[in-house]
Amino acid sequence: MKSVAIRWGAVAGALLLAEAVLVGAAFAWVAIYSHLLNPGQPIAIYQGHAQASGPWVSILVGMPLFAAIGCRLPGPPATAWAFIAAYLVLDAAVLLAAAGAALPAGLVVASYASKGLALVAGRRCQRARRPAAAGA
Numbered sequence: 267m268k269s270v271a272i273r274w275g276a277v278a279g280a281l282l283l284a285e286a287v288l289v290g291a292a293f294a295w296v297a298i299y300s301h302l303l304n305p306g307q308p309i310a311i312y313q314g315h316a317q318a319s320g321p322w323v324s325i326l327v328g329m330p331l332f333a334a335i336g337c338r339l340p341g342p343p344a345t346a347w348a349f350i351a352a353y354l355v356l357d358a359a360v361l362l363a364a365a366g367a368a369l370p371a372g373l374v375v376a377s378y379a380s381k382g383l384a385l386v387a388g389r390r391c392q393r394a395r396r397p398a399a400a401g402a
Contacts, residue, residue, distance in 0.1 A: 273341035277349045280335050284328075284353060291327040292320050321373050328377065329384040336388020337395070346389050350382055 296316045304311070339346055357378075361369065 270342055270344040272348045273339075273345045274348070276340050276345055277352055280339055280349050281352050281356065284331060284335060285356070287331055288324050288328060292316065292323050295319060295323045321369055321377055325377050325380050328381045332381045332384035333388040333391070336385040337391040339388075339392070343389060346385055350385055353381070354378060 296312060296319070299315055299319070300307070300312045304315075335349070336346055339349060361374070
């Protein structure tokens with residue numbers, strides 16, 4: 267059986283990048299909503315909006331982000347699978363630990379599926395960018 271060398275440093279870096287971008291996008295959207303679209307409301311309105319819009323922001327920003335990560339993630343396909351597995355474990359832990367994170371199961375499945383499919387699409391981009399092997 268062939269041994270597969272997962273690039274764990276790349277997995278960790280991509281995981282940190284993904285989390286930072288997704289959290290930053292969620293904060294940015296709530297800032298836009300609270301300062302430009304619906305200013306002057308009680309903080310509870312903005313907290314509720316953050317809870318309701320967070321999953322949608324994660325899906326909309328996550329798809330191109332995970333495609334880009336898939337396209338740029340070095341190493342064999344096992345590195346991409348390790349990345350998505352690590353992301354799912356970390357994100358599920360955050361969702362379970364967050365107070366009041368009662369999200370519809372369909373939305374969670376859609377979020378994870380869209381990110382996984384985007385990562386696969388990104389890996390296809392990586393194969394298309396790779397120069398043809400000499401003599402092949």
